[in-house]
Amino acid sequence: MDVKQNLALSAPHIRRPRRTADIMRDVCIGLAPVVIAALWFFRLQALWLLLVTVAACGVTEGVCLKLRRDGAAFDGSAVVTGLLLALSLPAGTNLFAAAVAGIFSIAVVKQLLGGIGHNLLNPAMAGRAMLMVVWPTSLSGYGWADATSSATPLAMTGEESLWSMLWGRENGSIGETSVLLILLGGAYLLATGCIRLRVPVTCVWSFALFMWIFGGNTLFTGDAAAQLLSGGLMLGAFYMVTDFTGKPTTFVGELIYAGGVGVITAALRLWGPYPEGMCFAILLMNLATPLIEYLTRPPVYGTVPSRTAAPDPAKR
Numbered sequence: 001m002d003v004k005q006n007l008a009l010s011a012p013h014i015r016r017p018r019r020t021a022d023i024m025r026d027v028c029i030g031l032a033p034v035v036i037a038a039l040w041f042f043r044l045q046a047l048w049l050l051l052v053t054v055a056a057c058g059v060t061e062g063v064c065l066k067l068r069r070d071g072a073a074f075d076g077s078a079v080v081t082g083l084l085l086a087l088s089l090p091a092g093t094n095l096f097a098a099a100v101a102g103i104f105s106i107a108v109v110k111q112l113l114g115g116i117g118h119n120l121l122n123p124a125m126a127g128r129a130m131l132m133v134v135w136p137t138s139l140s141g142y143g144w145a146d147a148t149s150s151a152t153p154l155a156m157t158g159e160e161s162l163w164s165m166l167w168g169r170e171n172g173s174i175g176e177t178s179v180l181l182i183l184l185g186g187a188y189l190l191a192t193g194c195i196r197l198r199v200p201v202t203c204v205w206s207f208a209l210f211m212w213i214f215g216g217n218t219l220f221t222g223d224a225a226a227q228l229l230s231g232g233l234m235l236g237a238f239y240m241v242t243d244f245t246g247k248p249t250t251f252v253g254e255l256i257y258a259g260g261v262g263v264i265t266a267a268l269r270l271w272g273p274y275p276e277g278m279c280f281a282i283l284l285m286n287l288a289t290p291l292i293e294y295l296t297r298p299p300v301y302g303t304v305p306s307r308t309a310a311p312d313p314a315k316r
Contacts, residue, residue, distance in 0.1 A: 020116065023194055024076035030189040031083050031239065033181035038087060038174035045091040046174045052095045054082035056102030064111035077116045081105055084124035084239060087175025088232060088279065089131075090139055097138035101127035121286045122246045125279045132279070166229060176232045186238035199247070199258045200237035206262030207233060215270055232278040233265060240278075246286045253289075253296040260285045 038046040061078035082102055089098060105127035110119045131138055166180050176182075189195045211227055228234075237258075241247065247257045261281045268277025 020075040020077065024080050026189065026192045026194050027080050027239070028076070028083065030185040030192075030194065031080075031087070033185045034087060034175045034178070034235070035083065037178040037181045041177060042091040042174050046086075048095060049089060049091065049093060049098055049174065050083065050086045052098050053086040053089075053102045054079055056099040057082035057085070057106050060103045060106040061111070064107060064115075068111070068115070072115060075116065078106055081110070081123045081127075084175075085127050087235065088124060088128050088173050090172070091174050093131075094135075094138040097131055097135050100135075101131050104130050117245055119245055120289070122240055122243055122282055125240060125282045125286075128279050129283055132274070172230070173232060173235075176230075176235045179229050179234050182234045182238060186234075189238065189242070195238065195242040196254070199242050199254055202255050202258035203237040203241050203262040204228065204233065206259040207266045208262075210263045210266035211270075215266065227266075227269070231269070231276045236261070236265075236278040236282060240282055246282070246289060248289050248293040248296060250293065250296040250298065253292045256292050256296065257285050257289060260288065 035050065038050070057078040062074060065072050065074060085102055085105060086098065089101075105123035109121050109123045109126040110116065113119050167178060186195070186200065190197055208228060215227070241258055241261050248254055261278075264281035264284055265277045268274065268280060272280075274280075
């Protein structure tokens with residue numbers, strides 16, 4: 001028996017019947033309530049934005065798979081990227097800019113590094129960050145379909161209606177306004193095993209704790225609740241922080257990663273130049289994931305780690 005056969009038969013290999021395409025389908029179903037809310041509140045603006053980003057991501061993925069010529073199949077992850085990208089953008093986003101962001105997310109951030117599972121950054125958040133840095137004027141269209149453009153609630157002053165934030169009657173990116181429907185979709189992802197509850201809970205609680213310590217907000221008051229319910233915190237916590245590729249695989253690593261996203265988001269909201277910091281918080285922790293994975297890896301029993309360098313043969 002050769003080495004390859006020995007490795008193939010060594011114990012045990014656990015296989016699950018679910019494919020990547022099945023997981024992506026469940027994520028799309030989980031995003032359905034958020035998409036419906038976006039279409040309800042922002043109407044044709046949201047519809048065009050969703051169609052453009054999904055089409056741009058899907059077509060780019062198909063072209064890249066053809067160019068790779070390695071037999072990789074379309075697994076639906078590009079559709080999820082397109083949906084998340086559109087949901088993270090304001091309704092008035094320039095459609096050409098949204099298409100460019102979709103192409104960048106798939107071609108540069110995902111496929112250039114080897115495709116799904118090999119990308120270091122979350123493609124949707126990388127596309128949004130690219131627009132924020134390179135094309136900031138394309139993200140100025142915060143507003144309802146029948147109202148003049150206005151700022152996201154995080155950039156406004158005065159008391160906000162918590163019920164409006166729960167239901168979705170607030171300006172903002174098209175997917176971040178209705179917390180109730182975000183939680184409904186998140187509950188579906190939890191029920192189907194697509195995400196683990198500890199990840200979004202750690203993210204949200206670390207955010208709240210940092211706001212309590214440094215933001216001068218008392219927990220469970222109106223100001224703190226407004227911070228929790230506004231912006232992209234909930235959407236990111238349930239749909240982006242839980243991304244399989246971007247987060248560590250270890251238990252402790254997941255907690256550190258999710259907690260880091262929450263803390264950085266709070267810090268950027270308090271002291272950063274943008275009213276919302278979820279996008280950059282996710283990308284920064286994506287970059288830290290390999291180090292977190294290395295530091296939290298479980299010990300390998302039955303071996304003794306080497307603490308010295310290999311001896312130099314010339315000195316023997």
